Amino acid sequence: MASQPESSLPERSRDEQGAEGAAPSKNALKKAAKEKEKAEKAAKRQQQEQAEKDKAAASDTAAHLYGPISYTSPATPPGQYLEDLGDLNAAEENKKVTVQARVHSTRKQSAKLSFLVIGEGDHTIQAVVAEGGGQGISRQMVKWCGGINTESIVRITGLVKTPFEEIKSTSITKYELHVEEIFMVSGAPEQMPIQRKDCNQPPPGEEEGDVEKEGVINVGLKARLDNRVISLRAPAxxxxxxxxxxxxxxxxxxxxxxxxxxxxxxxxxxxxxxxxxxxxxxxxxxxxxxxxxxxxxxxxxxxxxxxxxxxxxxxxxxxxxxxxxxxxxxxxxxxxxxxxxxxxxxxxxxxxxxxxxxxxxxxxxxxxxxxxxxxxxxxxxxxxxxxxxxxxxxxxxxxxxxxxxxxxxxxxxxxxxxxxxxxxxxxxxxxxxxxxxxxxxxxxxxxxxxxxxxxxxxxxxxxxxxxxxxxxxxxxxxxxxxxxxxxxxxxxxxxxxxxxxxxxxxxxxxxxxxxxxxxxxxxxxxxxxxxxxxxxxxxxxxxxxxxxxxxxxxxx
Amino acid sequence: MASQPESSLPERSRDEQGAEGAAPSKNALKKAAKEKEKAEKAAKRQQQEQAEKDKAAASDTAAHLYGPISYTSPATPPGQYLEDLGDLNAAEENKKVTVQARVHSTRKQSAKLSFLVIGEGDHTIQAVVAEGGGQGISRQMVKWCGGINTESIVRITGLVKTPFEEIKSTSITKYELHVEEIFMVSGAPEQMPIQRKDCNQPPPGEEEGDVEKEGVINVGLKARLDNRVISLRAPAxxxxxxxxxxxxxxxxxxxxxxxxxxxxxxxxxxxxxxxxxxxxxxxxxxxxxxxxxxxxxxxxxxxxxxxxxxxxxxxxxxxxxxxxxxxxxxxxxxxxxxxxxxxxxxxxxxxxxxxxxxxxxxxxxxxxxxxxxxxxxxxxxxxxxxxxxxxxxxxxxxxxxxxxxxxxxxxxxxxxxxxxxxxxxxxxxxxxxxxxxxxxxxxxxxxxxxxxxxxxxxxxxxxxxxxxxxxxxxxxxxxxxxxxxxxxxxxxxxxxxxxxxxxxxxxxxxxxxxxxxxxxxxxxxxxxxxxxxxxxxxxxxxxxxxxxxxxxxxxx
The missing domain is CATH 3.30.930.10 (Bira Bifunctional Protein; Domain 2)
Incomplete structure (x- = not known):
């Protein structure tokens, strides 16, 4: 294989990626070792937390309906068709759909009921997870859903339903999604450096820092650019x-x-x-x-x-x-x-x-x-x-x-x-x-x-x-x-x-x-x-x- | 005006173009002076030659039918419509057209008759300049046309005519162009570093230099790339x-x-x-x-x-x-x-x-x-x-x-x-x-x-x-x-x-x-x-x- 046209191509990866160029200084080595330790600890903690969650899920009758997603070869689930969130407005009631979207917010109403707002681009919809709903949603599953971190990406299969009353906080107001299955595609941490929603407005003029006005935070341009992958998620x-x-x-x-x-x-x-x-x-x-x-x-x-x-x-x-x-x-x-x-x-x-x-x-x-x-x-x-x-x-x-x-x-x-x-x-x-x-x-x-x-x-x-x-x-x-x-x-x-x-x-x-x-x-x-x-x-x-x-x- | 988006923008041109960065060495100065002198001499020679040609043209009854082109504001000649050379194949006989094309070759048959092959992309046509033809073509005009350097760009107005016999050396075989007016848009020198026609073939394998085979020169890849503006004119x-x-x-x-x-x-x-x-x-x-x-x-x-x-x-x-x-x-x-x-x-x-x-x-x-x-x-x-x-x-x-x-x-x-x-x-x-x-x-x-x-x-x-x-x-x-x-x-x-x-x-x-x-x-x-x-x-x-x-x- 040639070393063009893709970066870090096989030839390079075999010959050069093992080595890291110039020798680092002692301090740098110390720092790197520390950071490595820190990262390993964090990864371990994450793994432990996941293991605990998985264990809880394993003892759960609804365990197959939620949790981490697994991709195998060939495609799972076969023939599953993903809808664009924006298309749900035009869907018929009771249609069963699968969507993949970011979690914008979660709310655990009670042990039996959790709400999520999920979004894709500038479209958002409310998702409802109710004990006993779907194919037998368990309390563990309701709890798990209520604890999902904002900005995580989930895949939800559920039914398009008319809510009791129009939902005002989402772009799709006439429907909500009654969750049957929910899988974690990619998790986000509890703490984000900036919030997507705080970037969906013109940045504060000359200021480098954030500005707060009537309880609404406006993230400064510098922080937006430093965290481009997050600010880029703001629809504007x-x-x-x-x-x-x-x-x-x-x-x-x-x-x-x-x-x-x-x-x-x-x-x-x-x-x-x-x-x-x-x-x-x-x-x-x-x-x-x-x-x-x-x-x-x-x-x-x-x-x-x-x-x-x-x-x-x-x-x-x-x-x-x-x-x-x-x-x-x-x-x-x-x-x-x-x-x-x-x-x-x-x-x-x-x-x-x-x-x-x-x-x-x-x-x-x-x-x-x-x-x-x-x-x-x-x-x-x-x-x-x-x-x-x-x-x-x-x-x-x-x-x-x-x-x-x-x-x-x-x-x-x-x-x-x-x-x-x-x-x-x-x-x-x-x-x-x-x-x-x-x-x-x-x-x-x-x-x-x-x-x-x-x-x-x-x-x-x-x-x-x-x-x-x-x-x-x-x-x-x-x-x-x-x-x-x-x-x-x-x-x-x-x-x-x-x-x-x-x-x-x-x-x-x-x-x-x-x-x-x-x-x-x-x-x-x-x-x-x-x-x-x-x-x-x-x-x-x-x-x-x-x-x-x-x-x-x-x-x- | 801002200094973006075009190169060498006004602001820079005013502030910095007068100066030339780092101070050059003595040798470089000498060399530059020599080159300048050489260039000035060449320019002078060119001007003199042009002046002579122009003088000859001035005493000529057909002087308005040929010579250097002049662009003024607004457009001259007004409403003149340029044809693509490739379209001439589909033209009706005797149509009067104006084309702008490169001179591929010239041949002075006699004092009364010159031929040019002009081309545009992969299309070529023969142009005929005959004393007494058109609006009164003079001998001087015939001579001037016969002396145009290859690769010069000319603008010709003339009539599309069927030749006595099919022309085999041009891509347009069924027509030739009977010149009425011909103006020099951009002159090329007598000596070109490489010839366009010698580049219209695969370059010789590994060789850096030119290769000659049965009288045909094949320009090496290096010379083609060194003279990109010429090799690029070869249709292939x-x-x-x-x-x-x-x-x-x-x-x-x-x-x-x-x-x-x-x-x-x-x-x-x-x-x-x-x-x-x-x-x-x-x-x-x-x-x-x-x-x-x-x-x-x-x-x-x-x-x-x-x-x-x-x-x-x-x-x-x-x-x-x-x-x-x-x-x-x-x-x-x-x-x-x-x-x-x-x-x-x-x-x-x-x-x-x-x-x-x-x-x-x-x-x-x-x-x-x-x-x-x-x-x-x-x-x-x-x-x-x-x-x-x-x-x-x-x-x-x-x-x-x-x-x-x-x-x-x-x-x-x-x-x-x-x-x-x-x-x-x-x-x-x-x-x-x-x-x-x-x-x-x-x-x-x-x-x-x-x-x-x-x-x-x-x-x-x-x-x-x-x-x-x-x-x-x-x-x-x-x-x-x-x-x-x-x-x-x-x-x-x-x-x-x-x-x-x-x-x-x-x-x-x-x-x-x-x-x-x-x-x-x-x-x-x-x-x-x-x-x-x-x-x-x-x-x-x-x-x-x-x-x-x-x-x-x-x-x-």
Missing amino acids: QQAIIDLQSEVSFLFAEYMRKHKFKWIQPSYMAGAATEGGAGVFEIKYFDTKAYLTQSPQFFKQMAIAGDMKRVCINGPVFRAENSNTKRHLTEFTGLDFEMTIMNHYHEVLSFGEKLMIFIIRALQTREECQHLVNIVKKAGYPEAGNFQLPPGDEAVRITFAEAKKLLKESGYDVGEDEHEDIDTAQEKALGAIIAEKHHTDFYTIDKYPRTLRPFYTHPDSTNPALTNSYDFFMRGQEIMSGAQRLHNYAELCQSMRDKGLDPLSEGFRHYTDAFKFGCPPHGGGGLGLNRIVQYFLGLNNIREATLFPRDPGRLAP | QQAIIDLQSEVSFLFAEYMRKHKFKWIQPSYMAGAATEGGAGVFEIKYFDTKAYLTQSPQFFKQMAIAGDMKRVCINGPVFRAENSNTKRHLTEFTGLDFEMTIMNHYHEVLSFGEKLMIFIIRALQTREECQHLVNIVKKAGYPEAGNFQLPPGDEAVRITFAEAKKLLKESGYDVGEDEHEDIDTAQEKALGAIIAEKHHTDFYTIDKYPRTLRPFYTHPDSTNPALTNSYDFFMRGQEIMSGAQRLHNYAELCQSMRDKGLDPLSEGFRHYTDAFKFGCPPHGGGGLGLNRIVQYFLGLNNIREATLFPRDPGRLAP
């Missing part, structure tokens, strides 16, 4: 990540429809461009390599190789020590690059229509709207209120018009027409355009040359401007893009104008690509995390990221 | 990369249909698992980080977070100093992970059906078959002959059965039933199964525990075996997968059995995920590059990779 948090998935699929759908080729760039390069600023260095065997800062050079090389239209969905790495609500050291880029036939607005229009397609799908497709509603219901104030103009034409203004709009609204945009708009002004502009055009998505075209990178193609009529654009959602940038210089001599000159050496090791392979003939082309890179962040109006980009990385976070 | 090389794109889209299509969520793992981790063997180290601000070796831990954490079914399309990094035909230091992983309801064969069957879906689509969908045929036509001996059984059930054998088959065929598989099959035997097994079952795709189930990593779930009836599988194409592994241990105590014990510390910094975040309840689950990771390599029967994985990385290659 999972819906946010699910929406990220939808955007990836929508991007792929649109690209495929428009005959783009999905390419895989390399993420490691032998030389750092731009002198290494903003680039992570890698130890690459006996030499150095760098994590690429964007796949743009690779996209352009594919175009020079006549691929015509290419797209990418992959990580983007930025070694920038910025700790803001909208920066990460790693995020997902949705990139595209295309040959231009007549005018660079072909690219700009394509990008605008792409974004409108994505946002509109998020607003109209049933599966997406379901997710948006979960986020909205959890109290995110801006979820579901994103404005888009009718049709597939975006509101587009020039950089000069943007400055004029700001000036008219009383903002100081400086005397120099090529001076940039700052982040606060960008936000203000978002509000101005939202009021004027009823849209939270718009684009700005024709940035001054001084504000754009060397590879940007100048405007053919005004060389102080460029054929470049930024995309905005709620006044925040989600994409930069441009027509690129495709003429070798012009590209080299533009680099020299900015003090860069086109023949240096870092740039040679890039500039070489244009030496051998390259069609006019342009493209852009969308930030997936930002699209989700601003579509939902989330305060922090980390909420829209499954496992965020920033200067202070490298785990989990 | 581009079709291989296009098939990679198809597989990515097919994977996404299947995953979406089966309700998988497309997640984005992190590719940087704060601690190296497995003692750092096989993992690239990153300088991460003031600390160290590591490129993840696979997204598996992240997939499993998503499952522990109740995401149920997740998939990934992204890079996988392997710091393995192996220089084989099937290993890279970076490749693309198509990963999936899913909750198991009853039996781990749910995962295995899903994976098998997924692969059969992908391979069958490659064999039956028109756009894919078109690409396969291009590769086949270029002389790749195994392209297009991949065998698949009818239906969507894969041939599946156990590891024990695999060894028995090999033994029956006379292979020495050792006395120990848990001893692994080596790569040569795997290949032999591929041939045995192909003969017996008429399939080049099959799976092997139930590997011995000693051969699999710590997180693999043991078989419930025979603890010496595991619920694990490998997928094979033409006797070569393309995927490893398994049911994973989801029980925290069992996982920790399995790690300790292999001498690993589950509470170490490298593993703590991973093992933590299982502490808080996790459903049974399994998955696998497909190697995208290998799927394309073995589907087409390519000799070297680098051919199936756009920008390959190995211990000796970090560019382009």
Whole structure:
């Protein structure tokens, strides 16, 4: 067997997993020994507790109806069909079903009666365990059920029944589940570091710690991210990540429809461009390599190789020590690059229509709207209120018009027409355009040359401007893009104008690509995390990221 | 504007692009100065040549019909519609069309007549430039056309005409193009490092250099990869990369249909698992980080977070100093992970059906078959002959059965039933199964525990075996997968059995995920590059990779 493509593959596991790399220090060994002892004790305790429970169960006439699950080969129980909890609302009364779900809460009403709330995604239902019910439920079984820890996963077989009165604490209100069998699939500990339910709301603003308000705990963002597998179980948090998935699929759908080729760039390069600023260095065997800062050079090389239209969905790495609500050291880029036939607005229009397609799908497709509603219901104030103009034409203004709009609204945009708009002004502009055009998505075209990178193609009529654009959602940038210089001599000159050496090791392979003939082309890179962040109006980009990385976070 | 999401963004371009990082040495400065001088001279020479050409053109009555193209804002020429070269076969005679294509060859027949072969993808057509033709073609124009360098990109407007006799040297045989206007979109130099046409065939076996046979040059793999933007223009090389794109889209299509969520793992981790063997180290601000070796831990954490079914399309990094035909230091992983309801064969069957879906689509969908045929036509001996059984059930054998088959065929598989099959035997097994079952795709189930990593779930009836599988194409592994241990105590014990510390910094975040309840689950990771390599029967994985990385290659 080969050592690719899965991690820790057989070859490695045989040769190297027994050893643990560098020798640990004495202290580390002591600590490890202690921890090992502790872990072994805990495991032993757990085993003992389980054994006691099992013993109690063994002397029980209902012993076969509950307890730990056992998986054997072939499948047990054969032919058992699991229902989605969400489907129970549509089931007929008295239907016998088997579901697998998390225990959200348990309540031992009496020795004869226990209640559980179990959930799957954003669906919850009440399960009832009554002595004498089902196939002969015992008191031991009622007790066992009442003692199940929250967040454990159980498999329940039971009957769908109408309760005496509508149940208000669960999402499924018209039914409850009368338990016949209940098995433990995976146990959770009594103490959880955070509670899932305390994460189903926007995290408290800037605070790192938890906040308590009227008895409700709101878990801080740091603790949510430290315990991602728990916070992710909160419906709103999972819906946010699910929406990220939808955007990836929508991007792929649109690209495929428009005959783009999905390419895989390399993420490691032998030389750092731009002198290494903003680039992570890698130890690459006996030499150095760098994590690429964007796949743009690779996209352009594919175009020079006549691929015509290419797209990418992959990580983007930025070694920038910025700790803001909208920066990460790693995020997902949705990139595209295309040959231009007549005018660079072909690219700009394509990008605008792409974004409108994505946002509109998020607003109209049933599966997406379901997710948006979960986020909205959890109290995110801006979820579901994103404005888009009718049709597939975006509101587009020039950089000069943007400055004029700001000036008219009383903002100081400086005397120099090529001076940039700052982040606060960008936000203000978002509000101005939202009021004027009823849209939270718009684009700005024709940035001054001084504000754009060397590879940007100048405007053919005004060389102080460029054929470049930024995309905005709620006044925040989600994409930069441009027509690129495709003429070798012009590209080299533009680099020299900015003090860069086109023949240096870092740039040679890039500039070489244009030496051998390259069609006019342009493209852009969308930030997936930002699209989700601003579509939902989330305060922090980390909420829209499954496992965020920033200067202070490298785990989990 | 923000510094994300596009590379070399405005902020950086303003602040940092003027400076070039570390100060260069004297020698480097000298060298740079020399190179700069050389480049400037070359640029000057080019400009002069261009100026001369332009001057000649200026005194020419046909000057407006040819020469360098000019793009202005808005589009020029307005409303001009570009045809795909491939569509010309279906055009009516005498239709006036405009195409943009590469010049494959030029031939100046006489002072009055030049021929060009122009191409786009795998389509080529002959273009004729005749004095007095069109809107009054001049001799200068005929001469200019005859002198265009191969690989230049031109835009031609002309009439589709039936030639005197069928043209045998182009893909479009029934038509030629009678040029009326021709403009230079992007010029190529007279000397190219390699020729596109010399790459449209399988590269010479192990040789690094070019091989000449009966007057035909076959460019070596190294030169092809060094000049990727040129070799990529060879139809067969581009079709291989296009098939990679198809597989990515097919994977996404299947995953979406089966309700998988497309997640984005992190590719940087704060601690190296497995003692750092096989993992690239990153300088991460003031600390160290590591490129993840696979997204598996992240997939499993998503499952522990109740995401149920997740998939990934992204890079996988392997710091393995192996220089084989099937290993890279970076490749693309198509990963999936899913909750198991009853039996781990749910995962295995899903994976098998997924692969059969992908391979069958490659064999039956028109756009894919078109690409396969291009590769086949270029002389790749195994392209297009991949065998698949009818239906969507894969041939599946156990590891024990695999060894028995090999033994029956006379292979020495050792006395120990848990001893692994080596790569040569795997290949032999591929041939045995192909003969017996008429399939080049099959799976092997139930590997011995000693051969699999710590997180693999043991078989419930025979603890010496595991619920694990490998997928094979033409006797070569393309995927490893398994049911994973989801029980925290069992996982920790399995790690300790292999001498690993589950509470170490490298593993703590991973093992933590299982502490808080996790459903049974399994998955696998497909190697995208290998799927394309073995589907087409390519000799070297680098051919199936756009920008390959190995211990000796970090560019382009």
